[in-house]
Amino acid sequence: MSQKSAVVAGKNLIIDPVTRIEGHLKIEVEIDNGRVKDAWVGAQLFRGIEKILKGRPPEDAPLFTQRTCGVCTNTHALTSIRAIEDALDIKAPPMAEVIRNLILSALVVHDHLVHFYHLHGLDWIDMASAISANPAKAGKLVAQTSNRSEDPSELYLIQKRLKDFVKTGQLGFLENAYFLGGNPAYHLTPEENLILSAHYFEGLRVQLELARAMALFAGKNPHAQSMVVGGVTCYDSLRPEIIEHFRHIWKITMEFVENAMMPDITMLTMKYPEALKYGSTSNFMAFSDFYDPETGKDPYFKSGIIWGNNLHKHDKMDLDNIAEHVARSWYEGDKARKPYEGETDPQYTSYEDKDKYSWAKAPRYKDEPMETGPLARRAIAYAKKESETTKLLDDFFKKTGMKSEQLFSTMGRTVCRVVETTMLTRRMEGWINTCADRIKAGDDKIYQKWTMPDREIKGVGTCCVTRGALSHWIKIKDGKIDNFQLVVPSTWNLGPRCANGKLSPAEQSLMGCPCPDPDRPVEILRTIHSFDPCIACAVHLIDGRGGEPKKFKVL
Amino acid sequence: MPNGNRFDSLKMMAGRKKLDRRDFMKFCTVMGTFIGLGPAAAPQVAEALLNKKRPSVVYLHGAECTGCTEALLRAYEPYFDEIIMSTISLDYCETVMAAAGHASHAALEKALRNPDGYICVIEGGIPTYHGGEYCKVGGETFFQLCARVASKAIATIAMGSCASFGGVQAASPNPSGSKGVNAALESVGVEAINIAGCPPNPMNFVGTVVHLLTKGMPKLDSWNRPKMFFGDTVHAHCPRQEHFNKGEFALSFDSPEAKKGWCLYKLGCKGPYTYNNCPTEMFNQVNWPVKAGAPCIGCSEPNFWDDYSPFFHPIEDNPKS
Numbered sequence: 057m058s059q060k061s062a063v064v065a066g067k068n069l070i071i072d073p074v075t076r077i078e079g080h081l082k083i084e085v086e087i088d089n090g091r092v093k094d095a096w097v098g099a100q101l102f103r104g105i106e107k108i109l110k111g112r113p114p115e116d117a118p119l120f121t122q123r124t125c126g127v128c129t130n131t132h133a134l135t136s137i138r139a140i141e142d143a144l145d146i147k148a149p150p151m152a153e154v155i156r157n158l159i160l161s162a163l164v165v166h167d168h169l170v171h172f173y174h175l176h177g178l179d180w181i182d183m184a185s186a187i188s189a190n191p192a193k194a195g196k197l198v199a200q201t202s203n204r205s206e207d208p209s210e211l212y213l214i215q216k217r218l219k220d221f222v223k224t225g226q227l228g229f230l231e232n233a234y235f236l237g238g239n240p241a242y243h244l245t246p247e248e249n250l251i252l253s254a255h256y257f258e259g260l261r262v263q264l265e266l267a268r269a270m271a272l273f274a275g276k277n278p279h280a281q282s283m284v285v286g287g288v289t290c291y292d293s294l295r296p297e298i299i300e301h302f303r304h305i306w307k308i309t310m311e312f313v314e315n316a317m318m319p320d321i322t323m324l325t326m327k328y329p330e331a332l333k334y335g336s337t338s339n340f341m342a343f344s345d346f347y348d349p350e351t352g353k354d355p356y357f358k359s360g361i362i363w364g365n366n367l368h369k370h371d372k373m374d375l376d377n378i379a380e381h382v383a384r385s386w387y388e389g390d391k392a393r394k395p396y397e398g399e400t401d402p403q404y405t406s407y408e409d410k411d412k413y414s415w416a417k418a419p420r421y422k423d424e425p426m427e428t429g430p431l432a433r434r435a436i437a438y439a440k441k442e443s444e445t446t447k448l449l450d451d452f453f454k455k456t457g458m459k460s461e462q463l464f465s466t467m468g469r470t471v472c473r474v475v476e477t478t479m480l481t482r483r484m485e486g487w488i489n490t491c492a493d494r495i496k497a498g499d500d501k502i503y504q505k506w507t508m509p510d511r512e513i514k515g516v517g518t519c520c521v522t523r524g525a526l527s528h529w530i531k532i533k534d535g536k537i538d539n540f541q542l543v544v545p546s547t548w549n550l551g552p553r554c555a556n557g558k559l560s561p562a563e564q565s566l567m568g569c570p571c572p573d574p575d576r577p578v579e580i581l582r583t584i585h586s587f588d589p590c591i592a593c594a595v596h597l598i599d600g601r602g603g604e605p606k607k608f609k610v611l
Numbered sequence: 612m613p614n615g616n617r618f619d620s621l622k623m624m625a626g627r628k629k630l631d632r633r634d635f636m637k638f639c640t641v642m643g644t645f646i647g648l649g650p651a652a653a654p655q656v657a658e659a660l661l662n663k664k665r666p667s668v669v670y671l672h673g674a675e676c677t678g679c680t681e682a683l684l685r686a687y688e689p690y691f692d693e694i695i696m697s698t699i700s701l702d703y704c705e706t707v708m709a710a711a712g713h714a715s716h717a718a719l720e721k722a723l724r725n726p727d728g729y730i731c732v733i734e735g736g737i738p739t740y741h742g743g744e745y746c747k748v749g750g751e752t753f754f755q756l757c758a759r760v761a762s763k764a765i766a767t768i769a770m771g772s773c774a775s776f777g778g779v780q781a782a783s784p785n786p787s788g789s790k791g792v793n794a795a796l797e798s799v800g801v802e803a804i805n806i807a808g809c810p811p812n813p814m815n816f817v818g819t820v821v822h823l824l825t826k827g828m829p830k831l832d833s834w835n836r837p838k839m840f841f842g843d844t845v846h847a848h849c850p851r852q853e854h855f856n857k858g859e860f861a862l863s864f865d866s867p868e869a870k871k872g873w874c875l876y877k878l879g880c881k882g883p884y885t886y887n888n889c890p891t892e893m894f895n896q897v898n899w900p901v902k903a904g905a906p907c908i909g910c911s912e913p914n915f916w917d918d919y920s921p922f923f924h925p926i927e928d929n930p931k932s
Binding site: 070071072073074075076077078079080082100101102103104105107108112113115116119120123124125126127129170174175178217221224226227228229230231232233234235257260261263264267268270271272273274275276277278279281282284286287288289290291292293301402404407415500501503504505576577581592 | 663664665667672673674675676677678679680681682684685687690691692695696699700701702704705706707708709710711712714715717718721738741744745746747748749750753778779780782783784785786787789809810863864865869870872894895896897898899900901902903904905908916920921922923
């Protein structure tokens, strides 16, 4: 039997695998006096998509790159497309951009929803406690905190379902949950747990609808197929009944986001005030996205930089300041490189090594670690005094007693995720209307022809992926991919230390994180999960330049 | 079509036993037909799904993107929550399970000791270079983990094209030496059912599980794919096939022919070479790539990344094939 992920190595605690994420992640922390004193966050898988892309036709790249992640599929496809369109200096027709906005917004909302309930939810919800709730009382609470009318019969049904499930003695996905047997780290009342459990299951149904919404235009979900360099291909979707189906799903989603997600994060913030006190990082970075379909300008999500948690000041984002370090990753060398010149030669040391301990690279902006994702985006929007973010956050602060500086925390990160979900879902209606109007007017120009030049070209595409800032960098030579690099949210947030020894945002966020019960390190999981880790994305890297990897017999 | 309001879906969710008996039997009839047992098998399907003891499932993740799990979350008949609450006992699945770290390992070990056995599902390729160290779970290589779990399973299902045939990371030059389950684990006596597709249609997975519960091993094709889902080519049931037969092809994505829904073969469609039920089952109940104007990329075939690309050129233009 190999080494297991129990408490090992003196004072250190290893959590491996970190579950309820996408991909393979190991966390090792040193604990002193019930708090984390040092942390190492290591990705445990690598695959080599960039190396695989070399020499292939650029227009195939979106199909490959979206397989870096089955969660952010469409966003990787779109980012590749943007990189290639940038290199070709072409623009997709406005109607194609409307459709891309619809697909992308549905994806971000979908992803935030699934993360909030299904990946992060069980860090806060005690499903077992829901069994002893009074559904009528819970129903009243729903009526008080949302626009939903009191309807305890739904909650009765959910409770019965949970009871029946537990009675079978087969706990399945809840086996060994940290809340079983009672855990002082879980603070919700049985009624609150019942409400959130009901939303966990209802959320599963809503996400299915949102995936369907994406598929209406993307051909399927996961892994879109209708987005191509030059536009989209889904002529069959340009029908009023399709847009009305999309609108129907949007309405279901809107109702859920306003009446479940928002009240739920409000409840969690008030019941877990301690989670506003740990989990902070310092610097924040965001790209812009959701461009106006007509002009290609005036993005709905705005780019920017925040240094040192200063909500009163923001900097301009400049792509030229990005470089990737590999000194502490399982790659050769210690030189930081800009993405166009990215190079990656694997050099695995060992599972126990603390000098080199991750397959993820360490991207840095002006040599500094940057957190990216919903917290970065909303903090930058707040610093820029963007009206919707400001209003939503200020209302939230008023309601919960949270302070603006507490955004920089484990719970703050999750608050921003829900705020962003709310504003983006509201915004979707406008794109739906634009799409409907254009269909009515007979606009079926969704593709722009292009030709690949013989000369060398390069381009970069950026995207506001659910969990952060994604960029794809392509160099094209003789009509083939000469170099392709992905700088992904999970390497920004969850990479290792850099050549200068600076911790990644996730490592930084763990410093001082309480860990009163090392057998049930739920506070550490709450902090790590608040980033919405997605590790397959972070481990796309390997460039076996200098020969084929040696073959070893495995057993 | 849009289905039901919120309350209806919650009622549905409250368990099969509470469902209207007629609705449930209708579902069992559909499922019976779907897996090739015919409508008369409905009682058999019903019994399997209402079995008091749910079969244990251990779901492992390797070199993959989690797209197959994501696809499974979109299962429709039954819904994912019904699958994990009423149909199977999902005793280990890193994406969904509550426990983490050593607690998740304890859950795994408990499932492996289950006296009734377990079904092993593997998503992702198995890296084999460098002693398999390119993918580790709890310090154990994915290869070791799979060998340990799959070799003792009642049945092993390779979920998706990565687990079936190596997938995207196995595309040339296959930097991690990734292989599909059958290629990697042959030496330890594992023979997996391949639910190919990138991602696979979740219905094909659910149908396979129901078949295993009702009639045992389904009939497999030469690539170990259940014939009931992978028996015909995508082309065979493609609504654009009549245009193919008439020689009516779209030659570019902005052509009137593309708008009219003519055949995408000359834009690279690999439907004639690809075995799957996409045109009849569709994805997310609403669409599938060819309907959305996108050429089939052959994602349920072995080695599709290399043998079926470039994706926007017909296969006869592809110097590799």
